[in-house]
Amino acid sequence: xxxxxxxxxxxxxxxxxxxxxxxxxxxxxxxxxxxxxxxxxxxxxxxxxxxxxxxxxxxxxxxxxxxxxxxxxxxxxxxxxxxxxxxxxxxxxxxxxxxxxxxxxxxxxxxxxxxxxxxxxxxxxxxxxxxxxxxxxxxxxxx
Amino acid sequence: xxxxxxxxxxxxxxxxxxxxxxxxxxxxxxxxxxxxxxxxxxxxxxxxxxxxxxxxxxxxxxxxxxxxxxxxxxxxxxxxxxxxxxxxxxxxxxxxxxxxxxxxxxxxxxxxxxxxxxxxxxxxxxxxxxxxxxxxxxxxxxxxxxxxxxxxxxxxxxxxxxxxxxxxxxxxxxxxxxxxxxxxxxxxxxxxxxxxxxxxxxxxxxxxxxxxxxxxxxxxxxxxxxxxxxxxxxxxxxxxxxxxxxxxx
Numbered sequence: 397x398x399x400x401x402x403x404x405x406x407x408x409x410x411x412x413x414x415x416x417x418x419x420x421x422x423x424x425x426x427x428x429x430x431x432x433x434x435x436x437x438x439x440x441x442x443x444x445x446x447x448x449x450x451x452x453x454x455x456x457x458x459x460x461x462x463x464x465x466x467x468x469x470x471x472x473x474x475x476x477x478x479x480x481x482x483x484x485x486x487x488x489x490x491x492x493x494x495x496x497x498x499x500x501x502x503x504x505x506x507x508x509x510x511x512x513x514x515x516x517x518x519x520x521x522x523x524x525x526x527x528x529x530x531x532x533x534x535x536x537x538x539x
Numbered sequence: 540x541x542x543x544x545x546x547x548x549x550x551x552x553x554x555x556x557x558x559x560x561x562x563x564x565x566x567x568x569x570x571x572x573x574x575x576x577x578x579x580x581x582x583x584x585x586x587x588x589x590x591x592x593x594x595x596x597x598x599x600x601x602x603x604x605x606x607x608x609x610x611x612x613x614x615x616x617x618x619x620x621x622x623x624x625x626x627x628x629x630x631x632x633x634x635x636x637x638x639x640x641x642x643x644x645x646x647x648x649x650x651x652x653x654x655x656x657x658x659x660x661x662x663x664x665x666x667x668x669x670x671x672x673x674x675x676x677x678x679x680x681x682x683x684x685x686x687x688x689x690x691x692x693x694x695x696x697x698x699x700x701x702x703x704x705x706x707x708x709x710x711x712x713x714x715x716x717x718x719x720x721x722x723x724x725x726x727x728x729x730x731x732x733x734x735x736x737x738x739x740x741x742x743x744x745x746x747x748x749x750x751x752x753x754x755x756x757x758x759x760x761x762x763x764x765x766x767x768x769x770x771x772x773x774x775x776x777x778x779x780x781x782x783x784x785x786x787x788x
Binding site: 413414415416418419420485488489490492 | 711712715716748749750752754755757780783784
């Protein structure tokens with residue numbers, strides 16, 4: 397009787413698999429974002445005077461607190477990467493031409509990185525009372 | 540003497556009615572692209588879409604081409620898109636469809652049409668072969684390999700697959716991405732990954748932990764809805780995903 401020990405050899409892998417990590421990231425960041433976004437909405441729109449409290453001073457007050465700086469920066473990063481990765485899967489699923497696929501994905505990540513850099517600059521370097529001669533343009537509490 | 544003549548139906552006679560079938564037709568030799576052709580067929584309440592297709596082929600147009608073998612929902616040859624849903628023509632009773640409207644019958648999507656309702660199943664079978672759908676065991680037992688009812692129940696669901704391709708060809712990722720393994724291949728991998736007698740679960744998990752493997756699944760549940768055998772395909776795919784994350788079944 398002839399027995400075939402290994403009928404087929406395993407396929408060799410071309411490159412490390414990033415899709416598993418992308419999939420895991422989507423799940424993990426999704427859960428964290430639920431807390432971050434609803435916490436953000438609750439604090440901004442519900443607590444205290446609610447929506448009427450939101451003005452420049454309110455935002456400046458929040459970003460004077462390291463807790464909210466970290467909160468907002470984290471929310472910014474996770475939401476942008478989560479959203480961009482979601483768009484990437486759509487592009488990968490539905491674009492038929494390789495060139496268009498690459499172009500769309502490159503555009504997506506360029507926009508994502510640009511927004512992350514700008515947003516992070518704002519949340520980390522925000523100064524409500526910059527040293528400027530145009531004092532009139534500054535909010536009341538700076539004077 | 541006047542007698543009220545009651546409308547009587549003979550016992551055992553099944554009522555018949557006429558339906559219109561729009562069939563998507565294509566011939567490589569004659570057509571540049573597929574076209575709809577309509578047929579009026581008189582069918583009985585007990586007839587299935589497959590019977591209507593037979594009537595068309597036998598009585599109206601012998602050139603109509605479709606696959607069927609057992610005609611009783613076991614062989615999986617006659618999966619087609621009926622009124623926009625993937626079904627087996629032999630398991631779809633015409634009376635269960637909306638017969639006030641025409642019935643639309645198309646080939647399953649995502650695979651190349653060869654003629655009328657016949658598609659080239661080769662890419663589908665290739666994905667099936669790629670997941671090693673056979674028992675891999677190194678032991679040489681004298682008798683059968685024993686398995687408890689619980690161990691058997693673990694993969695019972697995925698043993699039901701008849702490879703009709705209704706699930707794979709209902710998957711929107713499969714429609715555009717020719718490389719994706721597709722639900723049916725993952726179902727058949729699941730059948731061996733969770734089999735206690737099999738020793739190559741890690742090999743199959745590694746095969747499916749691919750860019751074109753389980754991570755392509757977007758959990759749209761089209762496959763679960765399409766399966767004529769009632770397999771919860773999306774759940775099976777999710778179980779394979781979890782097994783990959785765990786590194787073992």
